[in-house]
Amino acid sequence: MIQERYKKMMERETLRDVAKASILERMEQTEARRPVRWPALAAACLCLALLGTAIAAAATGGFGLWAESRPNGDGGNDLSVAAKQKLFGEDEFSDALQKDMEAVRESGTASVCYPPDWQAARDYVGVPLLENCFLDGRETFEPPEGKPDHSLHVSLHPGLVYLYRPYEVDGLLLTVSTGIFTEEYDGDPILGEWVPFWWGNHAANGDGTVTFRGDDDGAGGVFRLDETWTETMPDGTEVLYTRWSRAGVEGCWLGADFVHDGIGYALDIFEIWRDMPGLEVAFAPCGPETGYEDILRQAVEGFVFE
Amino acid sequence: MEREEQRRLFEAYADDVFRLAYSYLGSAQDAEDVCQTVFLRLAEGRTGPRPGKEKQWLLTCAANASKDLLRSFWRRNVGELPEDVPAAREDGELYRAVMSLPPKYRAVVHLYYYEGIGQREIGEILHISRTAVQTRMSRARAMLRKELSDDPGEI
Numbered sequence: 001m002i003q004e005r006y007k008k009m010m011e012r013e014t015l016r017d018v019a020k021a022s023i024l025e026r027m028e029q030t031e032a033r034r035p036v037r038w039p040a041l042a043a044a045c046l047c048l049a050l051l052g053t054a055i056a057a058a059a060t061g062g063f064g065l066w067a068e069s070r071p072n073g074d075g076g077n078d079l080s081v082a083a084k085q086k087l088f089g090e091d092e093f094s095d096a097l098q099k100d101m102e103a104v105r106e107s108g109t110a111s112v113c114y115p116p117d118w119q120a121a122r123d124y125v126g127v128p129l130l131e132n133c134f135l136d137g138r139e140t141f142e143p144p145e146g147k148p149d150h151s152l153h154v155s156l157h158p159g160l161v162y163l164y165r166p167y168e169v170d171g172l173l174l175t176v177s178t179g180i181f182t183e184e185y186d187g188d189p190i191l192g193e194w195v196p197f198w199w200g201n202h203a204a205n206g207d208g209t210v211t212f213r214g215d216d217d218g219a220g221g222v223f224r225l226d227e228t229w230t231e232t233m234p235d236g237t238e239v240l241y242t243r244w245s246r247a248g249v250e251g252c253w254l255g256a257d258f259v260h261d262g263i264g265y266a267l268d269i270f271e272i273w274r275d276m277p278g279l280e281v282a283f284a285p286c287g288p289e290t291g292y293e294d295i296l297r298q299a300v301e302g303f304v305f306e
Numbered sequence: 307m308e309r310e311e312q313r314r315l316f317e318a319y320a321d322d323v324f325r326l327a328y329s330y331l332g333s334a335q336d337a338e339d340v341c342q343t344v345f346l347r348l349a350e351g352r353t354g355p356r357p358g359k360e361k362q363w364l365l366t367c368a369a370n371a372s373k374d375l376l377r378s379f380w381r382r383n384v385g386e387l388p389e390d391v392p393a394a395r396e397d398g399e400l401y402r403a404v405m406s407l408p409p410k411y412r413a414v415v416h417l418y419y420y421e422g423i424g425q426r427e428i429g430e431i432l433h434i435s436r437t438a439v440q441t442r443m444s445r446a447r448a449m450l451r452k453e454l455s456d457d458p459g460e461i
Contacts, residue, residue, distance in 0.1 A: 016334075
């Protein structure tokens, strides 16, 4: 049997005596450190009610949430969340990124690259992206056979550097995306240093729901933004949580957005999207017992805020 | 945790930690590095195993440290490291077949075939779902069938 052959083969592989002695010696010399204790989180809740098309701008700390009055083509108003993000100068990025951005500028088309891991992505970008001790060591979400692998990628657009990384946590797809705006950004700096955190696809319907208009491939639908609240991390970073639901679908889409050092981070668990037509990703079935809110919060707290 | 207990865990599980790291990395030298990382972490005592879960904790640390090391390899564009390739190794065919699998599949194969661990616990060690364990195991078996001249029925 293959199992017996494998066991026999691996039993011959052992740690060398000299390595054992060396590790034991170093263990003896290692001083015990005090266990890490996470400071208790000071949670401040602020509910921002969606009042339909006449939403006034509501701003809290690093975020603003409002419906713009510009027409969106559907007769409604776009819903935007904007955040105080930094506009980075080009010389703050790595040489490699600057070179690639130059090519993007010349061609007018976005460029996408696939670093092997978050650290490589941090090196490529050059500006200080946060590390995450909870997500370190997690695997990329494994799609079912025949489905595309949505791996970590960095895409460059004039004015925007965007990173996307899917993780699998307890069978759930958890995505982390990061938007870094540059001084070239000429979209909608809505109010001075406020730049969009979400943009494009959300329209307030006037009845407490928001339509996610979706992509060209047909993914989309009507979602209800049920709840938003903020929590403050020990270093003062404010995290905006959003909970969405979808009619007739159990579960939720839960998001956590924050800005740190001028860079926007968005974490999402898309439980309700698993049956969404047109989406070519896999979503593990899970029920309310999965505790996706706890998982999202753990992922947020895993960032090394300093 | 007392030094004596740490030493006992080292004596009991150092080889298991080494083998899991070796199955990930395909390099004895790197597996030794992982072993050292894992047991120094234990000695530091910042985090530690729950009673009765010592081996699982050590294997989880070994898997994490191996993945970290793999990432650093990739960063240096070294790629896969089949350094101990087995000209004189017994069962070289099996070794080559296993080492030709992607590292994350090798880890599942090792924990299942060598450690005899169930899918649920493998998922806990590797931070993946039970479905992902099943998927990886199934794909690994399919790849091994292709590589090995054995009767596919025995895989």
